[in-house]
Amino acid sequence: GAFYIENFMQDEFFLVSLSLEDFPNHGTINFVCNSWIYNTEKYITDRIFFTNKTYLPSEMPAPLLYYRYEELKTLRGDGTGERQVWERIYDYDVYNDLGEPDKNAALARPVLGGSSTLPYPRRCRTGRQPTQTDPNTESRSGYVYIPRDELLGHVKSSDFLTNRLNLASQYATPQLRSLVTSKRNHEFDTFEDVLSLFPDKFPLPLLLQVDNSAWMDDEEFAREMIAGVNPNVITKLQEFPPQSKLDSQLYGDNTSTITKENLEPNMDGVTVEQAIQKNRLYILDHHDAFYPSLRKVNATDAKAYATRTILFLQTDGTLKPLAIELSTPNPNGDSFGPISKGYTPASEGVEASIWLLAKAYVIVNDANYHELISHWLHTHATVEPFIIATNRNLSVVHPIYKLLLPHYRNTMNINANARNVLINADGIIERAYLLESITMQLSADVYKDWVFTEQGLPNDLIKR
Numbered sequence: 386g387a388f389y390i391e392n393f394m395q396d397e398f399f400l401v402s403l404s405l406e407d408f409p410n411h412g413t414i415n416f417v418c419n420s421w422i423y424n425t426e427k428y429i430t431d432r433i434f435f436t437n438k439t440y441l442p443s444e445m446p447a448p449l450l451y452y453r454y455e456e457l458k459t460l461r462g463d464g465t466g467e468r469q470v471w472e473r474i475y476d477y478d479v480y481n482d483l484g485e486p487d488k489n490a491a492l493a494r495p496v497l498g499g500s501s502t503l504p505y506p507r508r509c510r511t512g513r514q515p516t517q518t519d520p521n522t523e524s525r526s527g528y529v530y531i532p533r534d535e536l537l538g539h540v541k542s543s544d545f546l547t548n549r550l551n552l553a554s555q556y557a558t559p560q561l562r563s564l565v566t567s568k569r570n571h572e573f574d575t576f577e578d579v580l581s582l583f584p585d586k587f588p589l590p591l592l593l594q595v596d597n598s599a600w601m602d603d604e605e606f607a608r609e610m611i612a613g614v615n616p617n618v619i620t621k622l623q624e625f626p627p628q629s630k631l632d633s634q635l636y637g638d639n640t641s642t643i644t645k646e647n648l649e650p651n652m653d654g655v656t657v658e659q660a661i662q663k664n665r666l667y668i669l670d671h672h673d674a675f676y677p678s679l680r681k682v683n684a685t686d687a688k689a690y691a692t693r694t695i696l697f698l699q700t701d702g703t704l705k706p707l708a709i710e711l712s713t714p715n716p717n718g719d720s721f722g723p724i725s726k727g728y729t730p731a732s733e734g735v736e737a738s739i740w741l742l743a744k745a746y747v748i749v750n751d752a753n754y755h756e757l758i759s760h761w762l763h764t765h766a767t768v769e770p771f772i773i774a775t776n777r778n779l780s781v782v783h784p785i786y787k788l789l790l791p792h793y794r795n796t797m798n799i800n801a802n803a804r805n806v807l808i809n810a811d812g813i814i815e816r817a818y819l820l821e822s823i824t825m826q827l828s829a830d831v832y833k834d835w836v837f838t839e840q841g842l843p844n845d846l847i848k849r
Contacts, residue, residue, distance in 0.1 A: 386414055386436045387449055391425040397471070398422055403434070421533045423471040430459050439784040453780045460532075461777045467512040468530035475532055475776040478510035478523075483825060484810045485525055486518035492810040495826065496521055503829040506762075507770040508804070509797060525809070529801040532776070536798055603730055606744050607696055607704040610669060615755035619696075620849040622666040625657050627693055631673050637715070637722025639672065641693055647708045647727045652697055660697065667704065669694040671750035672712060674758070676723060678820055678827055680714045689819055691723070692747045706730060709743040753819045761808065762828045765800050767835065772797055 386405075392398065400418040408414050417437045425431070433456055435449070445453055462474035484494030498505035511530040516522045573579050580597060583589045592599055599605050610619060629639030645657045652660060660666040669692075676691035683689065690711035696704040707730075712723040728743045772793045779786040807813050808825055815821050839848050 386411075387433055387452055388416065389431045389433050390422060391431060392422045393425060395424055397424070400434075419534065421471070421536075423533075427469075427471045430455065435780070435782045438782060439787060440780075440782045441784070442780075445782070453782070457777065457780060464510070465512070467514070468510065470528070470530070471533055472530070473532045473534060474510075475773045476510035477507040477770065477773055480505050480508055480804075480825075481521060482511070482513070482523040482525055482529075482804060483808060484519075484522050485516075486522055487516045487524070490518075491822075493519060493522070494810050494822075497825060497829050503826065504832055505829050506766045506832070507773065508766075508800065509769065509773060525805075527805075529805055531797045531801050535795070601741060603706050603744075604703065607706055610696070610751075611704065615751055615759050617759060617845070617849075618671075618751070618754060619667055619669050621664055622661055622668045622695065625661060625666075627668055627670060627672075627695075629673055631676065635719060636677065637720050639676065639712075639723060641672075641710055641727075642725040643693065643695060643708050643710050643727040647729050648695060648697075651705070651707050651730065653699070665698040667696045667698065669696070669747065669751065671747070671754055672710070674754060674827065674831055675750055676712055676714075677830065678823055679712075680719065681823055682820060683713065685821065687819060687821070689749060690746045692743075692750045694747050706744070709740075709747055711743060711746060749819060756818065757814065757824060757828050758831050761803065761814075762832060763835075763840070765796060765803065766828075767840075768793070768796055769800050 388403065390400065398421070400420055400422050402418055403416040405414040405416075406412075415437045416434045418434050420432075420434070422432060433452055435453070440446075442450070442453070460473060460475050462472075462476050464476055468474060479496050479498035481496040481498075483497070484492055486493040495503055497503050498507060509531055511523070513523045513526065516524050576597075580593070583593070592605075600609070610616060625645070626643055627641040629636075629641075631639050633639070648657055648666075649655075655663075655665065657666065672691045672693050674691075675689065679689060679691060690713055692712075693710040695707045695709075697707050698704055708727045710725055710727045712725040715721040715724055728740055731737045731740045771789075775786060775789055775793070779789075781787075809815075810822070814824050818824055820827055839845060
């Protein structure tokens with residue numbers, strides 16, 4: 386069954402459910418709604434809700450089949466006009482709303498998506514007017530449209546973006562910007578400066594509660610790669626020396642300069658060939674992701690390297706770092722290839738300080754890659770077009786729709802807030818992370834290699 390509902394009040398209300406009791410030959414019929422109902426004049430078509438049952442199209446009761454498809458037409462819209470807060474239309478658009486060229490030319494950002502040079506997942510279309518400066522850039526506003534029922538307020542409690550973005554957009558952004566700008570200009574002079582942030586502002590990590598210098602150890606450095614937030618980037622070393630997929634015509638020879646002599650003294654008598662054959666050598670390779678951007682980054686006050694880290698699987702099942710390669714652009718030009726050098730573990734003297742610094746550069750790469758790629762791109766941005774496609778093509782009574790819905794909840798809301806304060810021009814990511822104004826272009830470059838069938842298990846593990 387199904388029912389229509391009209392709201393003749395001026396204020397909207399949230400309809401949780403409806404039950405029809407003692408219905409002839411059916412008993413109680415339940416309708417789970419969870420939807421905002423606005424004044425009837427806001428809608429082109431009447432609001433309809435279907436019974437809380439599942440039907441494939443071929444199994445749908447014949448009298449309801451027409452209404453099933455009409456509801457999908459309503460949710461698709463016609464691709465025109467600016468979306469309004471009460472609407473429920475799911476449509477696609479490119480990421481053309483991150484910049485603010487009318488405000489400042491320095492805040493212009495390229496369109497992500499719709500091209501082979503900067504491919505990107507689609508976001509929900511809002512239909513806002515183009516900027517005066519650039520007709521390809523959509524104007525920004527405090528309100529970012531998403532279908533009204535995507536604003537249910539249910540949150541994924543473990544998600545940083547969920548917990549932080551609503552607060553940041555309303556209250557914390559000015560304070561956070563002040564903190565980041567202050568530290569960018571003056572930097573941290575000592576480790577104590579970093580640790581001093583915790584007592585009053587942030588919870589002290591458990592590791593630091595035990596030993597505030599434990600993170601310097603090689604054992605902890607490797608352990609956090611596995612136990613931390615970004616272990617899915619570690620891969621088995623397939624060939625030695627590690628190779629690059631960068632275009633050699635543009636970037637020269639990017640083959641790793643790490644040698645067997647760098648590795649084998651710390652491999653407990655095992656050769657590189659033996660370790661590869663027995664699956665005991667692994668790599669955290671951030672070289673190709675970061676190297677093309679380094680010349681722009683290093684032209685600013687920030688300085689960075691592209692890193693490769695080789696790890697050895699010990700007999701006790703733990704990893705230890707064997708070598709770190711740091712690469713920087715060649716001053717003669719990109720086509721000459723990078724200037725690269727491998728560093729190995731040291732515990733005394735200047736070599737120990739250099740080794741610690743090399744590990745710090747690895748962590749900078751890894752932290753940036755995690756937040757921008759593993760988290761934002763792979764967890765949030767790539768899911769949004771699936772949410773849009775599901776609502777445009779699968780009825781709410783379709784069994785697959787009902788299975789997917791809990792996994793989608795609040796994602797579009799998070800992503801809209803992210804476009805407003807996190808990944809936008811001069812937003813939190815650009816202010817706090819390495820690549821600043823070219824940050825999102827990096828994520829588009831990485832997205833070129835994204836393949837849907839490789840994202841799940843076991844394919845992801847097989848690939849790595």
